[in-house]
Amino acid sequence: MLTERQKSILRMIVDDYVRSAEPVGSRTLSKHVELGYSAATIRNEMADLEALGYLEQPHTSAGRIPSQAGYRYYVDHLVSQDVALRAKDIEEIKQLFATRVSAFEQAAQQVAHVLSSLTQYTGVVLGAKVYDTTLKSLQLVPLSGQSAVVLVINSAGQVQNKTVTIPDGVPMHDVMQLTEMINRALCGTPMYRIRSRVYEELMREVARHMEDYEEASRLLDQILQVTEEPQEPNVFLGQATNMLLQPEFQNIHKAKSVLSWLEKRDEVLVSLATNALHGDLRVRIGAENEVESLQDCTLITTSLHIGQIPIGVVGVVGPTRMEYGRVIALLRTLSSGLSDVYGRIYSGHSSG
Template sequence: MITDRQAQILKAIVQQYIETGQPIGSKALLDVLPTHVSSATIRNDMASLEKAGLIEKIHLSSGRVPSDKGYRYYLDNLLEPINVSEQISELIQSDFSKPQFNKIDEIVQQSAKILSTLTSYTAIALGPESKNTKLTGFRIVSLSQQQIMAIIVTSSGDVYNQIFKIPADLPGDQIESVVRIINDQLVGETLSKVSQRLKTDFPYLVSQYLRTPDGFLSMLDEIIANVSADHFFVDGKSNLFNYIDVRNSSNLKYLYSLFDSDRDLTRLLGLDQNDLDTDQGPSISVQLGDELDPQILKNYSLITARYSVGDYGKGLIALLGPTNMPYSQLIGLIASLRKELAKRLFDYFREINGNSS
């Protein structure tokens, strides 16, 4: 347990190091501490903080820098988010207004672009996951004797298509019969319910029209799985390399490929252990690199923020940058951005539902 004065000193060291990137000495702290104390008192408190593992010496300089433990204490106990200025708030609104959005993914992708542009870090955005998203339409378009395009429409207003190869001897009237069954039986069901029925009672229904229904059902299950999968959007990927140790080429290779794998992103964001539809944990959180991957992400931190679009689901935005990021400003920025993102998505959903009613 540290004293109030030691907490003030730790906070000042973190903030000065974030601002300057240089080790902080006792003399530099004299002018920034909220209360006047002697240089000797500051040195004694710094010695106590170093003994507690909250600050450390990194070279021959007499100054100190925050340790990972010190950052963690600062983030958990001393951080005070700073609200964005009216100018930045208007800029966020303006950047969301510039494009004409035709689907949800475009809005989510724009949020990652805005966040990356405003921070010069790497931004990640995930669209709202809703267990209530329903299948609202299904059709098949024949492209050739052995190729068809399956098209599905969801209650989110999104349209997805995928091309599949079919047996040459599969009669067109049998395919049309199955399409009618799908529209009669599955349209209006949630995507999770559709996926479940494709493995339970639906094969029997289809078998009455197709001699070998497995291939057709696998095709439909594949496209439903693709629609239901997480859709990540990353912007500012190259910004990571501004903070990497170029002497470690393995780190460089891993970071370069990190954002190309949905599995790696899912693990990085903790989505393999947590469900966005639960209310567990803080809505905005910070993880230090040693908490994420001590070997690869040692010099980085991840700020993660969940957002809600009511009954339409929940999503996530995140920012990956150096450990000495200006957390107070960034958390305030992300809080403002997620609020505007949720508003834009809600307006989009409301418009879609209004047009479909």
């Protein structure tokens, strides 16, 4: 348990180091009027904080820098929860959301770009394709008298397939007719709306044309389950090379490791999706990241929602020496705005 004096000193060291990227000494801290402690007192407290694992001394004669444990304590206990955004930040965000967009992809890419621009780190957005893809075609290929493969192709070019059982009461000519009815009525329909459109528009036609309505409905339900299979999300990156602007990544080995990870969209996707499972806001610092390439980085993420349904993630990748309060405030503001945009696009599709 840290004393109030130790908390004040740790907070000041983190804030100074984030601004300067230079180790912080006791003499420098003693010049902060708000601390009100002598250099000798600060030096003793810094030695205790180092012994507790919250500070590190990179060189024998240098000042101290926060350790990863120090950053964790800062984020959990000391960072301001109501950081006021800068006027230019607010203006850029206003301009972003004043621009009308009609596609999830466009909105996500713009947010990733603005987040990178405002933080000078790398903004990342994970959004599900299911909200922005439509049915291109559905095929049902018979394998035997009792089974067939359903092939679903969407507008993103993804193909999903699954073997279904053809009920006894559904002859093959009804199977082919059902496939034609689906394509005729549902091609161009957003994937998330297919089941509701079937119940709104197709069931009466099924009842009129199928010999055994109940068995045909069972087959139709199997087909609908294929259209509802989870689809691979999109990963949108802001300026990945922003990492090279940070002093920590002047080391070419560190820089290449992080940039290489950012290029592997599947690994980025897993890290973002894993973070999303742990609540609306998550801060993973250094070794808390499971990915080796991020051992010197912080990954902060927050969830995107349509209503109460989580549909994506927006986040920032940067050095552990990060402006945590401001980044968290930006993420909350941008995630709220992007969730609202997604909701409007979703509503527009639903009413279309």
